[in-house]
Amino acid sequence: MTVEMTEDELNARHAEKMRKKKVVRDKILASKNVEKGLLIVHTGKGKGKSTAAFGMAFRSLGHGLPVAVVQFVKGAMDTGERMALERFGDLVSINRLGEGFTWETQDRQRDIAAAQHAWETAKELIRSGEYHLVVLDELNIVLRYDYLPLAEVIAFLTDEKPADVHVVITGRNAPDALIEIADLVTEMELIKHPFRSGVKAQKGIEF
Amino acid sequence: MTVEMTEDELNARHAEKMRKKKVVRDKILASKNVEKGLLIVHTGKGKGKSTAAFGMAFRSLGHGLPVAVVQFVKGAMDTGERMALERFGDLVSINRLGEGFTWETQDRQRDIAAAQHAWETAKELIRSGEYHLVVLDELNIVLRYDYLPLAEVIAFLTDEKPADVHVVITGRNAPDALIEIADLVTEMELIKHPFRSGVKAQKGIEF
Structure with a gap:
């Protein structure tokens, strides 16, 4: 049975x-009343x-709050963002x-x-407490290649990060141990990509 | 059988x-050699x-390329970003x-x-061709509520968007018809959220 509603009924129900x-x-x-620096x-x-991490950086900067960025893979950050x-x-x-x-x-x-x-450098910047937000761009990549001891990174973020400092870590393949200790984790899933139809990287979009 | 490699061997293989x-x-x-304004x-x-969409806006601005933002839900954009x-x-x-x-x-x-x-307003800004990138923030939300005719939005983006203008559309529940005509689609998936442990929205992070 379908019931047709008048606009007035629709509006009232809404x-x-x-x-x-x-x-x-x-x-x-x-x-929700807890304030804390998030991982x-x-x-x-x-x-x-990375784009969303830098978006958060701009949000902090808009509020006049200082931000630090450490790039673990040189060339990963585009010139437009910088x-x-x-x-x-x-x-x-x-x-x-980082290297290239x-x-x-x-x-x-x-x-x-x-x-x-x-x-x-990342540890110094985080420990200093001078930055509202510290972006560790592409850290996951160097963790993936075992270029840094994961246990040490986890221990530092758990025990030494000042309570009011927000840290954002980016990169594919975040290790499980990092996801475990994080407060907020978002997975960016690729649904459709223009590279598949031969479109090249373009200024202001890809870099 | 496990083969132990020396550091030199590891380096050479790498x-x-x-x-x-x-x-x-x-x-x-x-x-990849096609250049075109992406949807x-x-x-x-x-x-x-939205944060990644605004991140792209900052990237364009960093290159000195003009950007337009239309907010379809007032209050969705935070003051820091603005x-x-x-x-x-x-x-x-x-x-x-937009309204609240x-x-x-x-x-x-x-x-x-x-x-x-x-x-x-969005149509005028896109048609003008004056903007390298136009962000239609939370457009998906008003489409979801049927506040705009989806067919008209799809027809405009398909037939009237100038070829060199990039358009970014944000919001949950993007309609299938929009995903169909888009060049690049990313789904942000929630893996872990601090709200679950009572953490409140914080300046420079949530707004």
């Missing part, structure tokens, strides 16, 4: 449904992992410390040394 | 593997849909035209009128 929804939402929101992980094969971040001057600390993509360097020892140097 | 990987990648990249969709229940975008002055057109969340307004007719006004 108003009632939304009134109830608001009551539920307000109740849920009121129960956030963006992983998965889809796009947007130039936009640099607009915020002293509020931002950009550290491009592994298939560019083809040199394991150099990659390991660069990853370790980047990690030392 | 170099050879990466050399081959680079050959394959360079070949793939060389085959990009960020959907799914996870976080980062303040950061405003730093780029005339390069950005921010249009906060449906459970805030509780007024279907007002929401529909606001959605239609926002859509008219």
